[in-house]
Amino acid sequence: MxxxxxxxxxxxxxxxxxxxxxxxxxxxxxxxxxxxxxxxxxxxxxxxxxxxxxxxxxxxxxxxxxxxxxxxxxxxxxxxxxxTPLMPTEMTLLDRDDSGSQVVILASNVEEPNDRYDDVAQQIREVDPDILFLMETDQTWYDQLEKGVTAYPNVVTELRNNYYGLIFATRLKVHAAHVTYLTPDDTPTLFAELETDAGNRFRFIGLHPRPPVPGNSTDDRDAQIIFSARFAREQDMPVIAVGDFNDAAWSDTSRRFKHVGGYVDPRVGRGMIASFDAKSRLLRAPIDQFYATPDIGVVEFRRGPAVGSDHFPMISRIELDPEKVRGANKAPSEMPQDELDELDRIVGEYRKTLDPDHLPDFK
Structure with a gap:
């Protein structure tokens, strides 16, 4: 009984x-x-x-x-x-080569109170990324990593002690790179327009909106995610978006981000590759995202070893040569024109409420 x-x-x-x-x-x-x-x-x-x-x-x-x-x-x-591996992939892995059209990206939320600076510095040396995007960086983090960061010819920083600082560094040719504020909640987004050694131009978005925790609704987070997708698609140019989205890959906001930007995801059909919480095996979810337009190929996408943060670093290698990428990715479904027009209208109205000095200047 x-x-x-x-x-x-x-x-x-x-x-x-x-x-x-x-x-x-x-x-x-x-x-x-x-x-x-x-x-x-x-x-x-x-x-x-x-x-x-x-x-x-x-x-x-x-x-x-x-x-x-x-x-x-x-x-x-x-x-x-x-x-999960039970579904077909959206991005076929391409072969690695050194022709100058491939780019290595290291995106890592280092967790501001984390003091394992040497581990992060060592990882930067080992990965040797063409693009380095670090989140939750304050002045202390910059000072500790200065030698490795300043080895890059192009560096953009927004150092804060409120868990929303960032460091962006690249050895690629830079046509534009600046911090943008897409929402009134004062969390920065990094927009850049870059060019590979082989002459392939593309756009890079680095995101780190606020998480849904006590005191934070997701209004600004969701707006930042969606509007960044649309702002970057104002031209027909390849776009990659990475960072700690503080939003799971399967959420409605992340799925809409993919739809709005016309992105594909290397996780689909491969596994969730959970990035948070690195300190707990029981509470992990894929919240450090990698999205790319179908004209960008993926050669490698993996989780790096733990460096003391509550997030695992995410390491990717992408291909920008259109001939090599052609046919490698599943074409995303297109937004109906009326839905696209309405979204453009909303984005246009929303854009008027933001500080024009901090908006992307992409034409």
């Missing part, structure tokens, strides 16, 4: 699972709603445990629990499925 304690425990777990699964469906930017976009894998595991636990309950309780929990498990599995 099943005890009251066992029944109560299963009911509480089932209620938690159902509520946590349903909350992100609400059109709300409240942090306590959007935070449930992250642990979909963990919730799916909880749901499966509840299903097995419900087998031992009396029929009246069993079916009252199994039906909603099973529905929730199916929904969570559908959201996660693209980020």
């Amino acid at each position: 099943i005890s009251i304690a066992y029944l109560s425990l299963v009911c509480i777990a089932a209620a938690l699972f159902v509520v946590a699964t349903a909350l992100p469906l609400a059109p709300s930017h409240a942090w306590w709603v959007r935070a449930w976009d992250f642990p979909r894998v963990q919730l799916l595991i909880l749901g499966v445990i509840v299903l097995f636990s419900a087998i031992f309950l009396a029929p009246v309780w069993k079916w009252a629990i199994v039906v909603p929990v099973l529905a929730g498990c199916i929904y969570q599995a559908i959201r996660i499925l693209p980020y």
Whole structure:
């Protein structure tokens, strides 16, 4: 006979699972709603445990629990499925070569209080990236990494002690590179227009919006993600967007970012390659993103070793030669023209509310 304690425990777990699964469906930017976009894998595991636990309950309780929990498990599995090897890839890995059209990128949220400066410096030396994008950097971080950073001919910094500083450094030819503020919440975004040694021009976006935590809704985060996608697509030029989005790859905002920018994702069909939390195996999700337009190929995309931060560094190698990239990526679905026009209108109105001195000057 099943005890009251066992029944109560299963009911509480089932209620938690159902509520946590349903909350992100609400059109709300409240942090306590959007935070449930992250642990979909963990919730799916909880749901499966509840299903097995419900087998031992009396029929009246069993079916009252199994039906909603099973529905929730199916929904969570559908959201996660693209980020597993069970689905076809969006980006075919290309061969590595040294013709000058490939670019190595190291993007790392170093976590401001982290003091393992030597580990980060060593990783920069080992990866030797053409583009270095560091987040959560303050003056101390810059001072500790100055030797490695200033070895690059082009450096842009926005050093802060509020967890939203950044360092951008590159050895590529720079046509434009500056910090931009896309939202009133005072979190910087890096926009750059670069050129490879082989003469291939492309745009780079480095993002690090605020996370959904107490005191932060996701209004500004979502706006920053979406508007950066549209601003960068004002010309027909390859675009890559990387950084700590503070948003899981399977969230509605990330999926809309892909749709708006016409991006593809190397995680699709390969695995979630979870980047956060590097300090906990139980609470990991893919929130450090890599998105590229289909005219950019991917040669390598991987997670680097831990360097003391709560984020793993993300390392990628991309191909910009259009002949080599042709046919390598799945073409994303196009936005209907009326939806695109409406989005352009909204972006145009929103842009008027921002400081023009800090906006991208791409034409």
